[in-house]
Amino acid sequence: MTGIDWGFILNQTLARSLDLNAAVYALAAVGLNVHFGYAGLLNFGQVGFVAVGAYGMGLAITLWQTGPFVAVLMGIGFAVVFALLLGIPTLRLRADYLAIVTIAAAEIVRLLARSTALRNVTRGAEGLNEFIGPFRELSPFNPSLLYGIGPFQYRGSQFFAIVIGWVVTLLTLLLVWQLMRSPWGRVVKAIREDEDAARALGKNAYWYKLQALILGGVIGGLAGMVLAIGNATIQPDFFVAPLTFFFWLVLILGGVGRVWSPVVGSIIFWALITFVRNLGRAMVNEGLIPTSIMDTSQVDQIQFWIVGVALALLMVFRPQGIFGSREEMALDAR
């Protein structure tokens, strides 16, 4: 009856659900899952780890002209140092302190990166743009061609990063899966449940929490590196605080403390956002929504309302997330 192009909307929805952002959000949420889902650490500054990883890699190339692999190691190193800085003073304290410190530290990273004092290093608000060369050389894909199958078509310039992103995500999932079925994971989960009980049984809770913070932080850093390679730029103002809460949303959507949940959460999150945005635009364009109510530029703001409502509904009808266990959830209430 109308000209809404359902094929296009569906196409976009599918394509975006596996795009660069989906991989980056999935990775960052895997890191959060290690922090919160398994070790019970409240990290409200995951975006700080993402930024630190990206900048570590970028600066290695722009400042010290390292090769791409050394640059990635630098990014990991930056994330480890950031985790130590946050963890050493706070992990002996109650859980809330880590939450406060992480949210502040993530903002500090962003403000430092865009500060004029560090202009010679981080290029301020302009960001790092000259690091992508060595990665382009590694890419087997032609930047100007389209790659992929069916609805999943991506430009060659980004396709390399998308592939890397999902491969790295799968590898980290494997790592997390193995760790969490090992005695190491048992200790970490025990600390999540009751730190004092673990200590009384001879486990150095502080050291395990620090290890978990580092591990999840490094995974966040990897997300930042994938993002930087895909976008070919590192802009400080990309790493704003709300991003952390999207990572949380992705994690909660999938179900906390389950290996696969960040990936599924991220795919659903991006599919939902893309679907709502494209449908909204089409409806405005077709006059189904009068411009007196909203125009196309306002659709982008409405999309987050809809996602918010969807999340609220999820919390009402499936509080444990998609993969979570209702039984475990019920144990909290006892």
Add this chain to the structure above:
Amino acid sequence: MPAETATRADVLADVPHEPGAPKPDPIVVVDGMRKAFGGLIAVDVEHLEIQRGVITALIGPNGAGKTTFFNLLTGFDSPDTGHAVFDGQAIDGYRPYQLAGLGMVRTFQLTKSLTKLSVIENMKLGAKGQRGERFLPSLFTPLWRRQEEEIEERAMELLRRFQLDHMRDEYAGTLSGGQRKLLEMARALMVEPKLIMLDEPMAGVNPALTQSLLEHVKRLPAEEGATVVFVEHDMDVVRDISDWVVVMAEGKIIAEGPHSSIGQNQAVIDAYLGAHHDAPLDPEQEDEWLREDRLELGDVPPLREEP
């Protein structure tokens, strides 16, 4: 069983019944341990020795500092001054996990079962020296699989003894209060402790389970070679299982001895009932007083109505 209890008590036969009495073979020696919270002196123990291989009860009125003393000994809190020696080794400033490594394990007044881990995982957590608990080895299952199987076997043995084996794969959070106490005790035994410190092991346990829990505690010295120290309010329990009783009040050790000697100890009676509780009362006065009391009580409906 009685013979064995007798031998345990015999070890302490020559020990004088007074605070700070030296023991023939102490596993814990505490000297000048003091802890103040602001103006309140919570613990002020001049000297205490705990005999190896027996069951020692730590009793005292509410607020006597028993749990704080437990926390100081187990490293969960640090004393302002004082020294402690465990099994011949000075343990000042040791952290809880280090003390557990030495063989001193505690349980908590409020049970700390790890609700979202299964019963068997709770048990396996207790085992010491697990290779798979270190980050890098944990990544390679062959490095820890054998050890894990051994640990599981030992855990199952203990679970059978504590009659929890049918619950092995249930979440610990689904257990009843008494079963959680059993699990916590069994889990502590996984550490292979030399000294096990139980903070109110019977609190919140239904009477049906109390007896079996008591039996388990009683058998610890013989079967596990563990020394037991426990905090308890129920005097029947103390009488039933303790070889030696240490009484605390207002942070100090005020009496020591076998439970039979504690009941008549003036300092203990004073601590529990107040120093003037036995001020002489004229029999007539007493009758009067009781009558008034009863009259007042008569105004309210009886608390318990028999069906």
